[in-house]
Amino acid sequence: MMRHCCFLFRIHSPNFPGRILELDVRSQIYGLLPIKSFPFCSTFYTSLMESSDIFVGSIDQGTTSTRFLIFNRDGEPVASHQVEFGQIYPHPGWHEHDPLEIIASVETCISEAITKFETAGHGRDSIKCIGITNQRETSIVWDHETGEPLYNGIVWTDTRSQSIVTELRQKSGAVKLSELCGLPLSTYSSAPKLLWMIRHVPKVRDAFDRGTLAFGTVDAWLVYRLNGVDANVFVSDSTNASRTMLVNLETLKYDETLLDFFGVRGKIHLPKIVPSSHTTAYGVIGSGALAGVPIMGCLGDQSAALVGQKGFSPGMAKNTYGTGCFLLYNVGERPVLSTHGLLATVAYHFDRPIYALEGSIAVAGSGIKFLQNNLGFFAESKDVNELANSVDDNGGCVFVTAFSGLFAPYWIDDAKGTIFGITQYTQKGHIARATLEATCFQTKAILDAMEKDSGHVLSELAVDGGMSNSELAMQTQADLINIPVYRPKMRETTALGAAIAAGLAIGVWRNFAELRDINRAGGTVFEPQVSQTKSKERFEEWEKAVNMSRGWVGVNERHEPGTNTTPRLSMKKEAESLVVTIKDQGHSLVSQVSKDRTLTDTTKRATRISVKEIEVLPVPKLPGKIADDLDDMDEEELSFELRKVEILQRLKKLRSVGY
Ligand SMILES: Nc1ncnc2c1ncn2[C@@H]1O[C@H](COP(=O)(O)OP(=O)(O)O)[C@@H](O)[C@H]1O
Numbered sequence: 001m002m003r004h005c006c007f008l009f010r011i012h013s014p015n016f017p018g019r020i021l022e023l024d025v026r027s028q029i030y031g032l033l034p035i036k037s038f039p040f041c042s043t044f045y046t047s048l049m050e051s052s053d054i055f056v057g058s059i060d061q062g063t064t065s066t067r068f069l070i071f072n073r074d075g076e077p078v079a080s081h082q083v084e085f086g087q088i089y090p091h092p093g094w095h096e097h098d099p100l101e102i103i104a105s106v107e108t109c110i111s112e113a114i115t116k117f118e119t120a121g122h123g124r125d126s127i128k129c130i131g132i133t134n135q136r137e138t139s140i141v142w143d144h145e146t147g148e149p150l151y152n153g154i155v156w157t158d159t160r161s162q163s164i165v166t167e168l169r170q171k172s173g174a175v176k177l178s179e180l181c182g183l184p185l186s187t188y189s190s191a192p193k194l195l196w197m198i199r200h201v202p203k204v205r206d207a208f209d210r211g212t213l214a215f216g217t218v219d220a221w222l223v224y225r226l227n228g229v230d231a232n233v234f235v236s237d238s239t240n241a242s243r244t245m246l247v248n249l250e251t252l253k254y255d256e257t258l259l260d261f262f263g264v265r266g267k268i269h270l271p272k273i274v275p276s277s278h279t280t281a282y283g284v285i286g287s288g289a290l291a292g293v294p295i296m297g298c299l300g301d302q303s304a305a306l307v308g309q310k311g312f313s314p315g316m317a318k319n320t321y322g323t324g325c326f327l328l329y330n331v332g333e334r335p336v337l338s339t340h341g342l343l344a345t346v347a348y349h350f351d352r353p354i355y356a357l358e359g360s361i362a363v364a365g366s367g368i369k370f371l372q373n374n375l376g377f378f379a380e381s382k383d384v385n386e387l388a389n390s391v392d393d394n395g396g397c398v399f400v401t402a403f404s405g406l407f408a409p410y411w412i413d414d415a416k417g418t419i420f421g422i423t424q425y426t427q428k429g430h431i432a433r434a435t436l437e438a439t440c441f442q443t444k445a446i447l448d449a450m451e452k453d454s455g456h457v458l459s460e461l462a463v464d465g466g467m468s469n470s471e472l473a474m475q476t477q478a479d480l481i482n483i484p485v486y487r488p489k490m491r492e493t494t495a496l497g498a499a500i501a502a503g504l505a506i507g508v509w510r511n512f513a514e515l516r517d518i519n520r521a522g523g524t525v526f527e528p529q530v531s532q533t534k535s536k537e538r539f540e541e542w543e544k545a546v547n548m549s550r551g552w553v554g555v556n557e558r559h560e561p562g563t564n565t566t567p568r569l570s571m572k573k574e575a576e577s578l579v580v581t582i583k584d585q586g587h588s589l590v591s592q593v594s595k596d597r598t599l600t601d602t603t604k605r606a607t608r609i610s611v612k613e614i615e616v617l618p619v620p621k622l623p624g625k626i627a628d629d630l631d632d633m634d635e636e637e638l639s640f641e642l643r644k645v646e647i648l649q650r651l652k653k654l655r656s657v658g659y
């Protein structure tokens, strides 16, 4: 076997104490040598022996888009590619991702970025390792034997598990949960989403009963599939695993009390929890443009942003304005349990775990996307700024963007998105401004809570994420919190953090000191510009609005189709149309395809729908049955060629939500 000495690394691996692993850049292990003396920093286990032309790849799998970036040793991105992927909203409060589409989006990004990288004159062999960072809590289930997903991923924003959460809150032991895992019992964490799938999705229930149900957050899914199903690399990093509610924050192991509480102990396959930076645990990319390249870093996206901002000392904080907005505050080597509505979480786990207090805001950039996609206010996210700047202030409007209830520090389950203060004077610009302000107000509330929990006053807030591109939002933020807001020049700090985690494992960077100058120059500082009295008044208005947004969702009124019984699906041929009815205990969804090819869906309370005259069949038999019936139908008679496609698409959509 030929060795290329410029590509040779020696690694002091935690898996092989006292021995050195030698491996080439494609991660083929040549042999284990006894360790002699090795002058590397004791904090990290790695040392890059000889190197030139070194790059680290980073997969950033966010809530709305996937990116792949390739960083040089100075932490500069030299090539990248980004794609948006499908957001599935089958019912109010439901939000899903197709797990296979997520994988496809990663593969596309890697392949396109590699093409750009090579066009720029680099060789793909110079990419030494890959880091992964991802949206957290989003829950994916698959068959442990086949690797096939059993349902769409339930996204962290999804509130369908509300009644399960309400039920669990009554259960003995509920109040102790957050002491063990650092998280409040809410729809946000993974465990209630997992329970919902076990209860309501027949395929998931079957796998659960047969003992083949595998559950993981997005990191585990990506690592598993990118290695190739046959490799069966089933791991999750501590920062991601700690968001499931199944993991003990102190031990970073699955906790029997938590597993028992959720009724899953010994009944499902869970990924092994490993540190965020590791030479071997994450395996290697199995196929495609980077086949053979090792994955060596993995962090939940908010942890990655903290690492990318180099928030390595206790007292350092960052706020990432992406789809949601998340403030992480480094509290050091011991977790701090909040008494003011914050989460205790793992900041990162390299040689040892470091903890953070977290303030989570469910809606930030997604509020802007809402104005764009749902209300048609503008064509692109960046246009929100022009619209918001078209007015001098919010014109008295306050928008509580509680699309998933309100997260930290309020944790109001029954709030809904609500705009207060609308008059005939209100313009789109006022609403755009109020949307940007909502995240800034909630950040202010989180910082206040953080100061109470930590006893420490922050002197500057480091920011990043898509919405931090908004000058108006960042200036508003500085005004409201009355401290400078620092925005780095290169805003892909999340991807950088994952690259750092991977690079530290293999010695691209040997210690934190070597990272000091990365992304330091050229940042922007937003200094507070309004009086404290003025910003206090505005914040009081916000808090009033928050209180008034309570109670819009009565727990019993939540739209939760399929909560109790097996849903029934039926179809009926009428003279002018084909009617497909999905009925469950709470609701019926009626899809109607008319002769003129229009398709209408109506969701009604079940009690108001007469299903007497139509055949009702158990769901599992239906797909084939419907397909057969459609084939038998007389084209003339029904006279709309598109109906099959339309109905089958509609059924696919319905099946994707568990029917
Ligand atoms: N110039 C801009 N001004 C305000 N918001 C922006 C701007 N550019 C992007 N955004 C918002 O940032 C969000 C995307 O940020 P990103 O960090 O990529 O999120 P994620 O990782 O969650 O997918 C979008 O929701 C978008 O609305």
Ligand SMILES: O=P(O)(O)OC[C@H](O)CO
Binding pocket: 062, 063, 064, 134, 135, 136, 137, 156, 300, 301, 302, 322, 323, 324, 325
């Ligand atoms: O997609 P983002 O960047 O808003 O991050 C999602 C979070 O990880 C959810 O906890």
